[in-house]
Structures are given as structure tokens and as C-alpha cells.
Amino acid sequence: MKKPIVTLKDVSKIFDNGTKALDNINLQIFKNETIILSGVSGSGKTTLIGLIAGLDRPTEGLVEVDGVKISKLPQIELDSFRQKSVGVIFQDFGLIEYLTVYENIIASLIPLRLERDIAERRVQEAMREANISHKANSRVYHLSGGEKQRCAIARAVVNRPNIVICDEPTANLDLENSKQFIKLLNGLKSKGHTVIIATHDPIFERLMPNIRKITISNGKIENSYG
Amino acid sequence: MQPNRFYFALINLLREAKGHIGIAILSIILIFFISSIILFSNALQQTILEALEAQPDFVVQKIRDEVIVPIKKRVADEIIEIAGTTNISLRVWGRYTFSNTQKSILIVGVDFLDEQSHDALEKIIKSTDLNEFLMDRNQIIVGEGVAKWMKKTKRDKTLRVYTPKGKAVELKLFKVIPKSLNLFSNDMVIMNIKTAQKIFGLKRSSVTDITFDAPNELEWDIIPIKVSSLDSDLRVISKKESYKAYQEMFDYKGGFFLLSFIMVAMSFMMLLYQKYSQVYSSQKRSIGILKAIGWGVGDVLIMKFYETLTVVVISFIIGFLLAWSFVFIFDAPIIRDIFLGNSNFELTDIKLYSSIDWFNITTIFILFALPFFMSVLIPVWRVATTSPKEAMR
Amino acid sequence: MDNTLLHNQNVIILFFGSISSLIVLIIATLLAIEIIFNWDFNKTDKRQHRLEKNSWLISTIIGFIASIKVILLPYFVFTIDTLSNIVPGAMCGAGVISYNDYGMKLLFIKIVELALIAFWLLLNRYDIKSLYRWIKPKMFLLILIFAISTIQLWFEYHFFEAIDIHKVVNCCSTLYGLLEGMNPLPWGLDRNLLLILFFLLYALILSTYLAKQEYLFTVAVILFSIIAYYSVLYFFAPYIYEQPNHNCPFCMMQKEYHYVGYAVWSLYFIGIFLGIWSIFAQKVLKIDSQISKRYSVTILGIFILLLVGYVLLYYYNNHTFLQEIKSTGMIMDM
Ligand SMILES: Nc1ncnc2c1ncn2[C@@H]1O[C@H](COP(=O)(O)OP(=O)(O)OP(=O)(O)O)[C@@H](O)[C@H]1O
Ligand SMILES: [Mg+2]
Numbered sequence: 017m018k019k020p021i022v023t024l025k026d027v028s029k030i031f032d033n034g035t036k037a038l039d040n041i042n043l044q045i046f047k048n049e050t051i052i053l054s055g056v057s058g059s060g061k062t063t064l065i066g067l068i069a070g071l072d073r074p075t076e077g078l079v080e081v082d083g084v085k086i087s088k089l090p091q092i093e094l095d096s097f098r099q100k101s102v103g104v105i106f107q108d109f110g111l112i113e114y115l116t117v118y119e120n121i122i123a124s125l126i127p128l129r130l131e132r133d134i135a136e137r138r139v140q141e142a143m144r145e146a147n148i149s150h151k152a153n154s155r156v157y158h159l160s161g162g163e164k165q166r167c168a169i170a171r172a173v174v175n176r177p178n179i180v181i182c183d184e185p186t187a188n189l190d191l192e193n194s195k196q197f198i199k200l201l202n203g204l205k206s207k208g209h210t211v212i213i214a215t216h217d218p219i220f221e222r223l224m225p226n227i228r229k230i231t232i233s234n235g236k237i238e239n240s241y242g
Numbered sequence: 243m244q245p246n247r248f249y250f251a252l253i254n255l256l257r258e259a260k261g262h263i264g265i266a267i268l269s270i271i272l273i274f275f276i277s278s279i280i281l282f283s284n285a286l287q288q289t290i291l292e293a294l295e296a297q298p299d300f301v302v303q304k305i306r307d308e309v310i311v312p313i314k315k316r317v318a319d320e321i322i323e324i325a326g327t328t329n330i331s332l333r334v335w336g337r338y339t340f341s342n343t344q345k346s347i348l349i350v351g352v353d354f355l356d357e358q359s360h361d362a363l364e365k366i367i368k369s370t371d372l373n374e375f376l377m378d379r380n381q382i383i384v385g386e387g388v389a390k391w392m393k394k395t396k397r398d399k400t401l402r403v404y405t406p407k408g409k410a411v412e413l414k415l416f417k418v419i420p421k422s423l424n425l426f427s428n429d430m431v432i433m434n435i436k437t438a439q440k441i442f443g444l445k446r447s448s449v450t451d452i453t454f455d456a457p458n459e460l461e462w463d464i465i466p467i468k469v470s471s472l473d474s475d476l477r478v479i480s481k482k483e484s485y486k487a488y489q490e491m492f493d494y495k496g497g498f499f500l501l502s503f504i505m506v507a508m509s510f511m512m513l514l515y516q517k518y519s520q521v522y523s524s525q526k527r528s529i530g531i532l533k534a535i536g537w538g539v540g541d542v543l544i545m546k547f548y549e550t551l552t553v554v555v556i557s558f559i560i561g562f563l564l565a566w567s568f569v570f571i572f573d574a575p576i577i578r579d580i581f582l583g584n585s586n587f588e589l590t591d592i593k594l595y596s597s598i599d600w601f602n603i604t605t606i607f608i609l610f611a612l613p614f615f616m617s618v619l620i621p622v623w624r625v626a627t628t629s630p631k632e633a634m635r
Numbered sequence: 636m637d638n639t640l641l642h643n644q645n646v647i648i649l650f651f652g653s654i655s656s657l658i659v660l661i662i663a664t665l666l667a668i669e670i671i672f673n674w675d676f677n678k679t680d681k682r683q684h685r686l687e688k689n690s691w692l693i694s695t696i697i698g699f700i701a702s703i704k705v706i707l708l709p710y711f712v713f714t715i716d717t718l719s720n721i722v723p724g725a726m727c728g729a730g731v732i733s734y735n736d737y738g739m740k741l742l743f744i745k746i747v748e749l750a751l752i753a754f755w756l757l758l759n760r761y762d763i764k765s766l767y768r769w770i771k772p773k774m775f776l777l778i779l780i781f782a783i784s785t786i787q788l789w790f791e792y793h794f795f796e797a798i799d800i801h802k803v804v805n806c807c808s809t810l811y812g813l814l815e816g817m818n819p820l821p822w823g824l825d826r827n828l829l830l831i832l833f834f835l836l837y838a839l840i841l842s843t844y845l846a847k848q849e850y851l852f853t854v855a856v857i858l859f860s861i862i863a864y865y866s867v868l869y870f871f872a873p874y875i876y877e878q879p880n881h882n883c884p885f886c887m888m889q890k891e892y893h894y895v896g897y898a899v900w901s902l903y904f905i906g907i908f909l910g911i912w913s914i915f916a917q918k919v920l921k922i923d924s925q926i927s928k929r930y931s932v933t934i935l936g937i938f939i940l941l942l943v944g945y946v947l948l949y950y951y952n953n954h955t956f957l958q959e960i961k962s963t964g965m966i967m968d969m
Contacts, residue, residue, distance in 0.1 A: 106534075608652060615699055627688045
């Protein structure tokens, strides 16, 4: 199990306006591991996730994900890295509101240029997994928070990434939906995905015992259990 | 339809319908405008050139001090001697202006006993009882424009003209030239050559021009030289020359119009550039999301290309079809006046040849699509290179 | 009213296209120069990031220019052809284009320009796949394209500006006719030998494609491009025109011949282009180019079928083949 799938070495991120969001982060996440990234609001969780997901690049340091040193990658490679390796569930879900659930999900398969029925099958499978099939043809802005969430999950797993990253997944959910979500996560874990959850919701620690938790505050890693 | 980039392009279009409809309407107006003018002027040109086809290959006139003077009939006999010439015939051809109204008619005196070279006239005469027409030398066949004007005057069946010596000649309407031949015949009055000679005060032995054909095109350059060598005062006008003169005139007008249109296109481009920059910057987030889930720059570029192409093609088709019906079904009311309104008798009834000319369509398409695509290049590129970070905002 | 054609509608459109594409090409070239000087793929700083973005703008621009030029090249040929109606003596585009020294060169430059642009786009595709390994050569090629476009515009201006529509020009039968005692074919070939070579060379292309013989394929394609040109002119064109001594490359683009010339020449140029591209891809880019070779071989095959079709059609209608009329100094046709 001790094979790192995510490695961060001396990673810092300073934004254009001078905000130092991450400060010298060193971190390893292993294959098929589920970890929690906790920290108060503004501590730098989303920023860190952005670096791991290849949405942004660090100011300094090395980010290696799924065997690719993405901090060194040119933009174009980063695009294809995102196609293959990571699925992200954004803090506000990051769905395109005016598209249907189905369209949102299949959108992430388009750059892969799959055959029609393969793509179709994958979408159906992902929707089933995330329990959103019944809303396939509803527009996202008609959905409830929980449904949006499940749509985002389906989209994150549809291109079968090795790593699934969730940013504050339960922030907009009630207890019942949160429990369901955790059930889904456990399902992903059993399918071999590496799952990274950024949250400050204690429910994860309660329902997912023996889980590694990394706390980050002011852009620095405070402790790392597990 | 399973979603592909074109599908997403369509969704985006519908989504931003308001922004695009404004652009589409403006485009349609522009296309309508250029297409109507190009279609009309080309159809008119086509019609004129086709009418020219029926004219004799050469017209010989005598010029002295830059004015046309009568030419002796016997010159025709000399022309017959030149190898390669056929269908030689005599014509009295000239404008007659009514001093009271300043209207003028084109008097064409034809020697009806002569072999006819004038196809158009032949057609009219064929459809008429020639004998009955020939019975009275003062009978005339007139163009549509003249006929209309005659109707408005008190004596609607006759036309009174005066010879240079002040003698009145009463011309009697015999027939109106059919509409299909209207273009050149509009203000024409065809009559017996002798009557025409009388009206212009010509001697029996003189006419204004001699026309002839030369069937072998390769000799077209030599024959005029040979004719001119008969008498240095003779001027030979070839059909090709008038063909070219018309073509040049249309080229000149068309070119002038195009250049002014290109000016308009420039401001259209500025507008498009601004509008699309605005529309696309409002799409930053959704494009950012697409980028975040793996779309590359190329994917977005292609999607935006489809979007633009759809707007261009739809507006083009609508604008062009509108223009086509405007010109060929509704007979281009305003443009017709602009192009033809100031002629002597209004050429309002010309039947234009309606043809679908792919060359024309391509011309209009290039004229419209090129500036359109050119002005969206940079906005499209900008939105395609949106950072996936936008998804996290 | 002056005599030049600069106010002709279609000529204005041609200039409009050339000038517009040159304007955007200037932008692309400036960006390309910056890339040549500053590109460093190992860096991931802001500047490099911006250059990467700019390289996308460059490809967008070239794609745009390519689509304009693809439309404008046949448009140019068609314009030349319509102008033959007003330029005295010209029966088809051949007369107009030979009006002055610029014409043929202009057409040649236009073809080269389009080929280079297509080449650039193919290279670009491959370059992006291979992570910008060819970015600098690509940018130099872009500068070359810019230079050629500029020259093209200059030639275009001089060509049209100089045409005086009152001066008589030669018609195609004088330009391409078989004059007495003169053999227009290269290397002293006669028609039959030419035809045999034509088919043999295609067979060679086909077999070297199947056998993956790179060098022979190269030689075959280049030789074929020359032989095919003459074969069309001096063997197949007469069948298209159904006139034994009509050898004009332009007339077949007229309506009377159903514009078949556009198909003939496009197939010819695209086939040869893809052949040359596949050799380049194989030798220089070191990628397997069997696919583009296959396209090349197929397109040239269609090209041949089309031409042979005309011969067979003639035979079917007349139960005989055309006999070359040994010219007697007189130009027979038209
Ligand atoms: N694009 C940006 N430009 C400038 N500063 C930024 C940017 N994005 C984030 N920051 C700053 O970086 C710090 C870390 O932000 P981040 O969004 O990573 O926190 P977080 O832990 O996700 O917080 P939350 O729990 O509220 O989502 C904050 O101070 C934020 O203001
Ligand atoms: Mg956050």
C-alpha cells in the first residue's frame, strides 16, 4: 500500500495579490487511501486541492500526481492530465447550471473522443453509482443541494480517475444527505479510487473511523495522523 | 443526438440567444443589403448582356468633327466586298427629343425589305402581320415606355413629330414591343426607314448606320481595320466593345459599392468584436468548468467555431433568401428606382433573369463571413484559453 | 474610367481576402517571433504560460487563414476565367493569366502558399501531440508563410493592375497548342510513352506504399507529379474537350466541361501534397505515416479513375480513340 499517488514537496502558493495561501507543504497520499484535509475557512484547503487537481500551479515546489510531475507541466499537458487522472467535486459543485445532469456528466467524456455507446454506458453507470439516474434529464438549477452533489459525484467518476477529490462536500447538505454521501464515498473507496476530502465537518471522523486526517492552518500542515 | 462539441455549441447558442439574436439580425440586414444590390446589379448586367447578344456584331457610323453624320448607302456595298462579313443592313438610328416635354425617343428606321440582322426586331415582326404593317409607312412599333407615355397624352394612338424643316409627321401606333424584349426597346420607336429618314432630314441615299455580322470571331480584330480603311471618317463599333463598356460600367459601380460596403464591414467588425468579447467573458465560468473537467483549448476552440459558424450560416441563408425574394419575386422596388429610375422612360417593367449563380453566392459569403470570423478570432481564443481556476471561483 | 481591373468586384474580393489574411498574419508573425526568442519549455513561469496561450492564437489564426485561402484559390481561378470574357483574345483563364509575367507566378505562389499553410496545420497538430517538439521550426515556417503571403499580395496587385482590358492577348491554343516541329513534352517523350510512364509511376507509388519502401515512394511521387501534369495536358485534356489538339489546363474549369478541372486539379494537388507530407512525416518527424500515404494513394487513384473515365466515355460514344492530328502549323481548334 505504501506507494504514494500524490506527493507534494516544499510547495508554496502565493497569489498575485501577495496572499500566501500555502506555505512549504510536504505531503504524501497513498494509493487507495482516503484522507481528510481539515482546516478552518481560509486555511488553504481549496488552494491545495487546485494544485493536486492540476487546475493551478504552485509558485514553488513539486507536485507529483499519479506519476506525473504536474507542477512542471505545460498547460496543454495539464489539460490531458485532467482528462485522465482526477475527478473533482467542487465546493459549490462546479456544475453548469443550464445543462441537464446527463449533459453535465457526458461533457467530461467529450475530450476523450470515446465511441458513442461506450460513452453512453459510462454515463449511465456513473449516474447509477451516484444514484442520480432518475434526474438525468433535469436541468441542474432545478435540483436540490443533495442532487447537485450526486450529479457532481457522477461527473467526477465518469472518466474513471484514480483520484477523486471533494471540496467541502457536506457543507450544503443535511445530515441524511451527508450520510448517504459518505456511503457513496465508501463505495468509491472499495472500487479502488483514492479519495481526498477537504472538510471541517466532524461527521467524517465519526462515520469513517481509522481515516488519516491532515490539518492545515494558515497554509501550513499542522499535523498528520495515520 | 448524443452530445458532442457541436451539441454543446448549440446549447450555448440557445443559452446566449439574446446576445446572438442581436448579432444575427444585424447580420441579416447587412447580408440582405449586399445581396440585394449584388443580385440586382448582376441580374441587370446579365439581362443587358443577353440583350446585347441579339445586336449585330458591328455598327458602322460616319464621324466628322466628333458628330455622327449621314453615311452613304453605297458604303454598304463596299463592306459586302470585305471577306467575312454577312447580314449587312442599313439603319436610321437616332434620338428625337420633344421640345415641349424634353422627353426623347429612340427612332429606329428599318429597311423591312432588307435581310434582317436584328434578331430582336425580327421576333417582333414575325409576331406581327408584316404586310399590314408595311401598308402604311407611318405606322410604328413602340417600346413599353413610349406606349405608356402615349397613353397619358391626349392622342393615345398617335405621336406627332416634326422634320427639321418643321413639317409635322403623324405616327400611328401599330403595336407595342413585348415585355421580354423591354430592356433596349423601352424608349424605342420602330418605323419604316423612309419615314425615319424624313424625320431626321436625311437624303434617300443616306442612313445613320450600317450594321453587319462577322461569324468568325478570329477575324473580329481585322475587319474593323479593313472597314476603316474604306474611308477614314468611318467608325466601327463592335458588339464586344459595347459589351465591355457595359461590363466596365457595372464593374465600376459594383466595385465602388463593394468598397463602401467594406467600410461598413469595418464598423460591423468593431461591433462584433465588442459584443463577442462581452458574451464570452460572461461565459468564463462555464468554460472554466469545462476546462477543469478535462476540455483542452482545442476542444473549446472547436465548440466556439461551431457556434460562430452556425450564426454565420443561418444569418447568411436567411439574409440571402430574403434578398433573393426581394429582387426576383418582389422586383426590388427601391433598388430598381435607384438603378433605373433616372432613365428617360422609367424602365420599371424589365423582367430580370433570375439565376442562382454560385460565384455570386460565394462572393457574398466571403464578403460577410470573412470579417465575421476575423472579428471573433481573438475573443474566441481568449475564452478558449480561460484558466480552469475559474471553476473554483 | 481607367482600364485596369482594380475596380472589378471579384478582384476587390480577392484583395479583401488577401489583405485581411495578411493583417491577421502580421499578428501571428509578431507572436511567433516572440516565441522564437523566448520559448523555454522547461520553464513554467508566467511568460512561458503566456507564450503557450499565444501559440494557440497562432494556430487559430492559421486555421482561419487556411479556410480563407481554400475558398480564395478556386475563386481566383474562377475570376480569371470570367475575366476572359472582357479581355480581348482570351478564351479562358489561360489567356488572362498569361497576360503578363506576374500571372503564372501568382498562381504558383498561391498554390505554394496554400500547401505551406496546410503543411503548417498538419505540423501543428503533430507538434501539439508531441509537446511542442517542433515549435521553433513551426514558427520559422510561419514567418516564411508571412513572407510568401506578402509577395503574393504584391504579385496580385501587379498582375491585376497591369491588365489593360483593351489589349489583345493570346488564347490557350497558342499557349498550350502543339506547334509544328515542337514537342512540348519533357525528355523527348511522345504521348504513348508518356501514358505508359504515367500508369507505371502510379503502380510504383502503389507498390512502394504497400511495401513501405520510403525512398522509392518519394522518387515515385515526385516523378509522378511531373508526368501526371503533362499527361493531363497532352493526353487526357483532349478527351475532356473531345478535341484532339486542345491541351489547355484552364478551359476544363469552365461550365461547358462541368467545371471538372477543379476536381482534376484539386485531386492532383491534394494527392501529391499528401504524398510529400507523408514522406516528410516519416523521415523528419519520425512518425508512422502509412495513413496519410494511404490517403495520397487513394486520392491519386480517384484522380486517375476520373481521367480514364473520360477516355472510356469518349470511346463508348465514338467507338474510337482520339487520333493526334499532326499539326500543320495552323492552330486547329477554336
Ligand atoms: N485567486 C485568489 N487570489 C487571491 N487570494 C486568494 C485566491 N484564492 C484564494 N485566496 C486566498 O487564499 C487563502 C486560502 O483560500 P482557500 O480558498 O484555499 O481556503 P479554504 O481553506 O478553502 O477556505 P474555505 O473553507 O472557506 O473554503 C484565503 O485567504 C483566500 O482569501
Ligand atoms: Mg474552500
